[in-house]
Amino acid sequence: KVSKEHQINISANEIIMTCGAAGALNIIFKALLDPGDEVIFPSPYFVEYFFYVENHQGKPIPCPANEDFSLNLEAFERAITPKTKAVLINSPNNPTGQLYSEREISELANLLQEKSKAYGKVIYLVSDEPYRNLVFDGTEVPSIFHYYNNSFVAYSFSKELSLAGERIGFVALHPEMENKEKIIDALILANRILGFVNAPALAQRLVAECAFEKVAVEIYKRRRDILCEILKEGGLEFIKPKGSFFMFPKTPIDDLKFCELLKEELILAVPGRGFGLPNHIRLAFCVPEETLQRMKPNFLRACEKASKLI
């Protein structure tokens, strides 16, 4: 399956089954990081990346994305230092729904190659892809494996197969990674001693049976379009998400205050500052269409209240 999705020949020993993508990222960082090593990721970010890096004595370095949440290569270039051990990207992205293009990935890969050479050390690329199969409008997620040898993919089946809570995923690594055997051994040891030991056995059988099933992307696309319509009517600025089930619009007022107004209307949103970008909120559209339609008047009321506070 990985070989097919990434159009590259990956053998079974280059894949380590894990307790979900969070487990996958933790064992990657446990295997790679020495104390003080830096891991760079674009901001806004999934807040738990801070913990995953700090768990293993690494230093998390957020690095601003562009206004449209695409990768900001200049910011990456400034952020990379001799202490950089890895760059972590997440596409489709949580919280923004952004998806990085082939050009962005290839430019990032070139930059990492250059910097690795300049500093005489490997800088790894880690791609967290739990939403890989949740993309809209006929787009596809480019595979980092085509652009960079020293790269890892962390995957979870929980979104694709709607197996929320089953803790089943994997790490795949590039078949031409430097010191591949040593790194595979380190990942397997990390998986064991961090206490994951193995991916849940029942769930392993389950995904073996249905790994080629597809999530009903059309359903999510319709939900996204409804939510976009509502935000437009409310007068909010936003980037239309290309994947995942999140979007990250700008708020007309302070994000904490706006979340409070939404809460009064029984709508749950997460303040953008939690993701490193205030005056935005994260909304999830993994709820039924009726729910989105029903919340529309409430959302518009909150926007109106907010406009009076500006």
Added chain:
Amino acid sequence: KVSKEHQINISANEIIMTCGAAGALNIIFKALLDPGDEVIFPSPYFVEYFFYVENHQGKPIPCPANEDFSLNLEAFERAITPKTKAVLINSPNNPTGQLYSEREISELANLLQEKSKAYGKVIYLVSDEPYRNLVFDGTEVPSIFHYYNNSFVAYSFSKELSLAGERIGFVALHPEMENKEKIIDALILANRILGFVNAPALAQRLVAECAFEKVAVEIYKRRRDILCEILKEGGLEFIKPKGSFFMFPKTPIDDLKFCELLKEELILAVPGRGFGLPNHIRLAFCVPEETLQRMKPNFLRACEKASKLI
């Protein structure tokens, strides 16, 4: 179930479901340890305890058990320092099959109480009990909860319900632990950010259905007795295990060499030095009786070869 087994009233929020006992121990140490904090455990020990403590910047301190593998209180008393954060015990024990009596537990609890007071800090007691329901000869495993308030129990269902590989267990903490709420929060956060996130959902339902089922202890007792007979005939010294499915006999020659002789006879044993005690081996009797009977001549041949090397 925990309330019943430990005869103490434990509420749902004092139990955190985890990805097995290894996951449980990792989140306990992540929640408790500051860098350099010491965790003491009896030797011989389960070798992964070293990793579980070091994962979270703790310092593992093995402390010799008595000759019969019971708890050596004097050794504990010498091992405890102002840097001691916790004592970790495992009863029934892997690798020895030993089980600690009520007297041993209560003396250890008194010692910890005394030392906590002397150093003006809490020293926690952590009990790793995956084999709690695998005990023989009508014995029962005393509950540490009756003797010590600042205590945790780490449990796994995988042995009791023969769910090997399903990664399902829990942490239970004493309802009268100091700063209980803060510690529960820390455990929940650690469970999340270490990447376990939650215990596998399917397995949670499974154990909810069959948590009161009992392992067929009689089967294991018969296997133990057969293995003890074989060891006696081979002239090996051993402590008869009271629980678990391990035993830890003395070897007539160097443990590595003895394991090689066994390997020539197609018998798999683990050298004692891996558990901190050379000139012993760990044998597992979680195999069918026929297998044990079939290996008897092989085992005796290995013992004879060894006797010629002394």
